[in-house]
Amino acid sequence: MSDLGTFRAETRAWLEENCPPEMRKPMTGEGDACWGGRKWTFQSDAQKVWLERMAEKGWTVPEWPVEYGGGGLSKEEAKVLRDEMKAIKARSPLMSFGIWMLGPALLKFGNEEQKKEHLPKIARGEIRWAQGYSEPNAGSDLASLMTKCEDQGDHYLINGQKVWTSYADEADWIFVLVRTDFDAPKHEGISFVLVDMDQEGVTTKPIKLISGKSPFCETFFDDARCEKYNLVGEKNKGWTIAKYLLTHEREMIGGTGTGAMRPMGDIAVQQLGLNDAGQLVDPVLRTDVARAEIDGLAFMATMERVTDEAKSGQGVGANSSMLKYYGTELNKRRFELMMDSSGHDGLEWDQDNDVARHWLRTKANSIEGGTSEVQLNIISKRILNLPTA
């Protein structure tokens, strides 16, 4: 048996042994996800055990190096692990902005102390991170951010306000883009710092959205303290890190709405039924659903192709903008169809599957992480090489 074959057999056996049965059932909502952190209350023993066992193996972050709490797996091995988890419908043991966003940035730009300090805690789900990027006056024009970071000799002092900080009220630490030079051109006075939220100078206030939920907060910094060793990369060079991280965020948001989701056609059939000819009773919806499913297939094939091209060095870097643009617009279409096929039931505010709230939530997909229009600008500039005025 090949090495990969052996790994697959061992992985399968380990998962069979260690993944609790409750963690092999589909999640029914966001409430079933495990986010970890100091403030986290596990919903069940199974959720706790599953996280601990996976973290022990380093498999919450399979491809990170072992010394930072990762599994040290190769890309191929990590794919085997994903496949095997999928085969038994195992839930992800840990949802985490630390894993998806900060981790990759620290691995690339952090120093050894920072990696040793923060990465293992992310991997074990001990510290939950929030992202401090947007400000009330810095949305699409993120680089115009004004949160002030002053050098106080032995530490930094931060004053300002961030907005759209996801789950900041439940987070322990926050990675923040701050302005360290007000005289330099806007992209050259930004730094990337890590701030402990367990201090008086940092407060959060949830924002109620049209979905009635509050996944985002405003986060205020009033003389918040940041130790100097928590500056990542060089001072005033934070924009490079910000862009790198945004690329990861785009890929993540762009990827929502495909993959593991139940095919739209199946949902529509279940909700509305078939006529005598075996076709969805609403013929116009049938066409729209088929088009959306075809676009979904084409989108998934594109994700695969872009990944494979990147691996073979033929990739177009800015394609993450194309994926973000198309994936989010497609997800919005999907949820419009979901509402269409849910009919009057879907219009009720409180119901089991919360379709109305999910539908409303998707409207943010094409805004967060760079609007669709910003992505189109990036495609024009970086891929089509169209000139700017």
Next chain:
Amino acid sequence: MAMVLSEEAGMLKDAAKGFLADSAPVSQLRKLRDTESADGFDRDTWKAMAEMGWTSVLVPEAHGGVEMGHVAAGVIAEEMGRTLTASPFLSTAVMGATALTRFGCEAQKGEWLPRIAGGEAITALAVDEGRKHAPAHVETRAERSGNGFKLNGKKSFVADGHIADMLIVSARTAGGDAEEDGVSLFLVPQDAAGVTIERASMVDSRNSARVTLENVELNADAVLGDVDNGYKPLEAVLDAGRAGLSAEMSGSAQECLEQTVEYLKERKQFGEVIGTYQGLQHRAAHLYSEIELGKSIVLKTLQTLDLAPDHAAMMVSAAKSKMGSVAQLAAQEAIQMHGGIGMTDEYDIGFFIKRVRVAAALFGDTNYHTDKFARLRKY
């Protein structure tokens, strides 16, 4: 399977691109049109294609082919879509070769495949009879007669029909007019008594014909596959053609976008290069994204045809549906962004919108394949 071209396919792509740009650019199609060429394609170019192995891309080695598969055939078709090269490549090297390789008996393979591989024989599929693609709707009759069959009926929209040496004809041997059961496939020599082939003048200046079959007498050995059970083979042959057409449209769409983007970088209005205007940038960037999705599903479909041809139907319909609409969008946007010059015959963009319209309709348009996709998905 990795969603990138193998080294071999990549080399084929480069070679095809170079050859077609030099020997068969859009100006060749323009010339064929303007000189009212009787053949509707350039025989020297076809011969050169055969020498490069393109006509044998799907023919097994045992019959003189190079058998590189559908991804390779798609690479060639895609490059032809960029130059709008007129040739019977799809009808012969893709569909004819697929029909004979997969469903022919040894005698039929031995007779036709080496000639297809060598570029000596041209084949055409005669399937449609009405205004829209409907392969199960077969009114053409094949009645038993002596040791063989007698065919009567009419076929239309037969790509490369008037230059074909042999027609692959669907005819009904049993069942009602729209039933899948009872359809049979026949290999009909172009010069068989009772066969009349009339060339149609098409919007894309490419070859299409109307075929009339009047008491055409065929021996039993003219049947391709089994009598009454020709529908599945027919669909398989159609799917190979549909995937090839999708690849061709992908090339046309990419060419439309690239020419348009170049134009946006040159044309000045209001004192600025028009490519600086966001209204046009976003149209171009959206089109780019649509084309990327189209490219991906076409590659995935071609790979599926190579790996699991009996399970490719849903992907083929998805690809033909998607690429048909994307390519038509690309051609329309190209004209709009070129402005007035895009409307002139002198400019090449017009050739693209015409060809893409025909390629999208051939063997089922976007609506047909969206509907078929939904049927295969059981809704």
